[in-house]
Amino acid sequence: MELKHLAIRELLKNADETQATISNRGGPVDIQAPMAQRLFDTLVSAYGRRAALTHGSFTVEDPDSHPFITNFRQFISGTPDDSDFLSLCDVAMEQLAASLSSESASAATGGYVIFCHYSADVFDYLLVALVRDKNGVAFDGNLHPTQVIELDLDKLHQAAKINISTYKEGTDSYLSFIGTKRKGDITHYFSTALGCSDVVPARQATSELIRATEDFCRKNQLQDKQEAIVDDVVGYLSKQRSEKQSAYLPDMDEIFAQHIPPEQAESGTETFGSFANSEEYQVSHEFQPHTSTINNYTKIKAKADNWQLDFSKRSLGELNSTSDIQFDPNTNSLIIRRLPTKVVDQLREALDD
Known part of the structure; x- marks a missing residue:
């Protein structure tokens, strides 16, 4: 991975306050600094481990009313320099502060907003993440324990990643963002500020889930159980659809748990939920099953x-x-x-x- 631009800003807001403000602290970070690279690597790794990503795109309803979207388009229209990157960060911070000050986000608190523009493989990305700090313990020169404040990078509270390359290609899904793991409880202030929308077509999400099911079975030597597992997954999707309910990836993990032997489950390093939620399949943590796609996989008896x-x-x-x-x-x-x-x-x- 190649880090191209990095900036860190600060949003100030306590849970009992109604107004969020932007701190004067922070700004661009020298990407050649060793700690900058370490921060970047840790952040990208933490985002990659999340198994509750929602995939989508920018809102299609009056996108010009979302300043971040407009400025993002300007940012990628040419070869962005430091000034372009910082201008985009400024707009994002203004939108985040406004969204964090809304009534629906009254219980939310501020934190440090990290902006990363980087490339990985053949793709360019923009990653925006909100992290907070925590108390840690270190030793002073005399090996006496002392308190230090450190970033809690392993617990990303909010984040969004935009695949700039696929956005330019005009694909349906080019961004992902983090929500909570509880069903139907996604904190919207962060994604709203950036204009993110959960608009991956139901047909695509349903077909990709089934494709991921088949691939996961092959990858984990479950070919002899594959047909039964696919049947259970399709049955679950049919039930959720008939009851007009969303489908949830954690429910998929429960289905696989019924088929995977305990000794094999203990040795596994990846859950099906994280596998299907990855960049390759982009199945959101929560999605609406698609009727005709489900019907294609139902059985004739x-x-x-x-x-x-x-x-x-x-x-x-x-x-x-x-x-x-x-x-x-x-x-x-x-x-x-x-x-x-x-x-x-x-x-x-x-x-x-």
Whole structure:
């Protein structure tokens, strides 16, 4: 990762106050300083560990009324220099102070706002994070314990990360932001100030969740349980949709826990929630299931006197299509293609008998 710009500012507000103010302290930080790089690395790592990210984009409703969005567009329109970066930070601080002063954020407190402009792999990012300090213990020159104040970087209270590269490409989802882990309880003042909106299409979130389910099974040697796990995930999504409820990633972890042996779960280093919430899949902590996408994964079950069928709708297609199971309306018959070797052997053995 290459750090391009770094700035630290301070928002002042106690929980019993109604007005947030911007401190005169802080400003640009020399990115060549060793501690600047360490701060940046720790911050990005802490953000990457969060498994309750909401993915989305800037609000599409009158985006020009959001000063941060307007200034962000100006910031990325050319090759931003230090002055452009600090101007963007100033606008963000003004919006954060205004949002933090709203009635809905009355219980919220201020903190240190860290702005990072950096590149990783082939992407450019802007990360804005609110952190607070905590009391720590250190030794003085005589090895006597003394109190120090240190940043609590492991506990990001609010943060938003914008993928500048994908934003320029015009994709649907190019930002993520942190909310709380309790269902339906996301603190909005931070994301509102930056114009963030949870607008990842329900179709995309649903299909990516199922794709992540299949990939997670393959990654963790759960292929023999994959079909059952996908069925449970689809069943959960169907239930939430029928009850007009959101789907939640922590519920997915509970589904996987029913299928993963305890010894394998203890040795695992990643939960499904964090896997699906990652940059590759971008499934939000909370999202609305998409009906037609769910229907594509539901099963067709049929039974006669001496046979029964049980397969996913997405496996079915018309005659001469690429689907594994094809329906021939002329003969009212099914053609099953690409049979696994094990099934072929069973069929041949049955015929030999």
